[in-house]
Amino acid sequence: MTDVQKQWRKRILIGGFVGLTLMAAGVVCIGSITLFGGRPDYRHLQWVTHGAAAFFGSEGLALAAQCAVTFALGASVGVATLPFDDYGPALAARSLLHFAVTGGLVLLLGWLLELVGPSPAAVLLLLGLYTFLYLTVWLVRWLGWRAELDDLRSALDLPAPSPSRLNGRESLPYALLLAGFFLLLRPLAEVLDAPDVPVLRALLLPWLAYPFVALLTGWASGLARGLCPLVPLTAFVSFLPNLLWPHVPYDWQQGVVYALLALGANLLAAVVRRWRRRGEERGGAR
Amino acid sequence: MKVEVKIDPARAEPTVTVTAPALTEEVRALVRSLEPRSLTGWRGEEAIPLEPGDLLRCYAANKGVYAQSPVGEYLVKLRLYELEERLNPGVFVRISHSEIVNLKQVTALDLSLAGTIKMTLAGGAAVCWVSRRYVPKIKQALGLGRGRRA
Numbered sequence: 001m002t003d004v005q006k007q008w009r010k011r012i013l014i015g016g017f018v019g020l021t022l023m024a025a026g027v028v029c030i031g032s033i034t035l036f037g038g039r040p041d042y043r044h045l046q047w048v049t050h051g052a053a054a055f056f057g058s059e060g061l062a063l064a065a066q067c068a069v070t071f072a073l074g075a076s077v078g079v080a081t082l083p084f085d086d087y088g089p090a091l092a093a094r095s096l097l098h099f100a101v102t103g104g105l106v107l108l109l110g111w112l113l114e115l116v117g118p119s120p121a122a123v124l125l126l127l128g129l130y131t132f133l134y135l136t137v138w139l140v141r142w143l144g145w146r147a148e149l150d151d152l153r154s155a156l157d158l159p160a161p162s163p164s165r166l167n168g169r170e171s172l173p174y175a176l177l178l179a180g181f182f183l184l185l186r187p188l189a190e191v192l193d194a195p196d197v198p199v200l201r202a203l204l205l206p207w208l209a210y211p212f213v214a215l216l217t218g219w220a221s222g223l224a225r226g227l228c229p230l231v232p233l234t235a236f237v238s239f240l241p242n243l244l245w246p247h248v249p250y251d252w253q254q255g256v257v258y259a260l261l262a263l264g265a266n267l268l269a270a271v272v273r274r275w276r277r278r279g280e281e282r283g284g285a286r
Numbered sequence: 287m288k289v290e291v292k293i294d295p296a297r298a299e300p301t302v303t304v305t306a307p308a309l310t311e312e313v314r315a316l317v318r319s320l321e322p323r324s325l326t327g328w329r330g331e332e333a334i335p336l337e338p339g340d341l342l343r344c345y346a347a348n349k350g351v352y353a354q355s356p357v358g359e360y361l362v363k364l365r366l367y368e369l370e371e372r373l374n375p376g377v378f379v380r381i382s383h384s385e386i387v388n389l390k391q392v393t394a395l396d397l398s399l400a401g402t403i404k405m406t407l408a409g410g411a412a413v414c415w416v417s418r419r420y421v422p423k424i425k426q427a428l429g430l431g432r433g434r435r436a
Contacts, residue, residue, distance in 0.1 A: 141401075152428065152430070156389060156395070156428065158395060161396060
């Protein structure tokens with residue numbers, strides 16, 4: 001067995017058992033809180049849903065299926081970084097395969113736990129959230145790789161590549177992250193929010209989450225790359241689908257405000273970045 | 287480790303003697319670093335001495351191992367891991383399961399949006415792809431991060 005195979009086996013086992021542990025902990029916690037009013041009787045915890053038990057014909061079989069899916073999902077998350085450890089077309093192919101397999105397992109577990117029913121909207125929402133999470137992790141890793149590459153360039157005395165026009169290519173990860181938040185938070189809030197008191201949709205999203213995300217991505221891209229007009233533009237464009245929701249409607253001017261917040265934070269961070277660089281150059285000249 | 291230098295005008299060439307209580311990996315590495323590092327490349331029946339510093343990269347392809355210099359490519363009758371052991375580990379680094387590059391010949395590094403790292407050698411004389419699994423090794427060779435050189 002090669003070192004790579006050993007690494008895969010180790011991560012599959014660790015990830016799988018962590019998945020099983022989390023499932024057991026989840027059942028015990030939810031059971032303790034909801035089923036027994038703070039006085040848990042662990043002998044009568046409900047480990048599987050009624051729907052899964054009915055589908056498989058017995059609770060034992062349903063539990064075995066649930067354990068298998070949870071183990072597989074944990075293992076899939078455990079090996080998540082390994083497909084990136086290659087190069088060329090193999091990297092893209094393996095990443096896509098991992099994304100598809102993990103997505104299938106998420107759906108399967110969602111169905112077993114009755115998180116998604118037959119409604120296509122619920123399936124799409126779960127897949128959307130999963131995709132967003134996957135993309136976020138991938139983008140964060142990509143930014144880490146870029147920082148790693150900057151270190152290598154510096155150690156090899158290589159010049160940094162000249163930036164693309166208006167930092168378009170460099171700001172793409174920030175823009176994607178921002179778009180993910182703006183496109184998915186609202187559908188998520190539609191599901192989670194109470195119908196009579198829409199705190200998420202009317203208060204937290206427009207007044208806290210969206211401005212915060214716009215400011216954060218504008219600031220982070222400005223500090224890392226300088227002026228990035230793509231980020232505020234993305235804030236406006238990706239906000240527009242939010243206007244399509246009929247309940248608790250938003251206004252298009254809100255999108256302008258978020259774009260201006262992203263632009264302001266980006267400009268300020270770009271100035272800070274330039275000021276820091278000048279300071280470093282002066283320090284180096286001395 | 288104690289280093290002692292003795293100057294003897296009667297000697298025709300420098301001689302290095304390593305004295306150690308046991309043949310540890312550290313001693314082996316020291317001996318390797320002192321050994322002459324010439325390589326022989328083959329073009330058909332013709333054997334050509336190769337200066338490692340001039341090489342751009344060594345790679346495995348078509349069941350053979352090749353060394354590429356700015357003037358051409360040569361078959362090397364060694365396995366890639368044997369080459370890796372022979373070459374200076376501070377200069378030559380494995381970047382994928384089939385390739386070793388001369389870090390002094392790297393002229394550009396680029397990261398694609400897909401996450402692949404493209405390495406350009408000698409201004410475009412060779413282009414290769416870095417496997418992410420080997421990035422820690424490159425960092426170690428350059429004295430970066432956790433694997434900082436002593």
